[in-house]
Amino acid sequence: MDDRNAPATKGDVADLRAEIKGDLADLRAEINQKLDQMNAEANHRYDDLVERIADSQTEVLKAFYNFAQTNQKRMVELEGNEAAIRSRIGTLEGRVLEIEKRLNIPPAA
DSSP states (O other), X not given: OOXXXXXXXXXXXXXXXXXXXXXXXXXXXXXXXXXXXXXXXXXXHHHXXXXXXXXXXXXXXXXXXXXXXXXXXXXXXXXXXXXHHHHHHHHHHHHHHHHHHHHTOXXXX
16 A cells, blocks of 8 residues: 555545545534534623623613602702792792781782
8 A cells, every 4th residue: 555656446445435534524523513612602702792781771771760860859959949939938928018018008919
């Protein structure tokens, strides 16, 4: 078999075919394994990306909720201030009415 100039027999060709088929089968198995590995990595990266997007959405929603809570507190404070001002104005109007009664000044329309 070391003589490279010797003619090949059908057996040699059959052996070569079998060897090539085995090598191709090994190559296919290796390629399929690599593809499966790449698919698994791609799926893992996709899952990580989806998780990060969901986390980002959660953070944005939390920020909006915090903003809404702050605004709600401000609105409650403003409404309280408005009620206090209305009460003070009512008190002042009552005092002016009492002064007008004492001075006998008719109230203006």
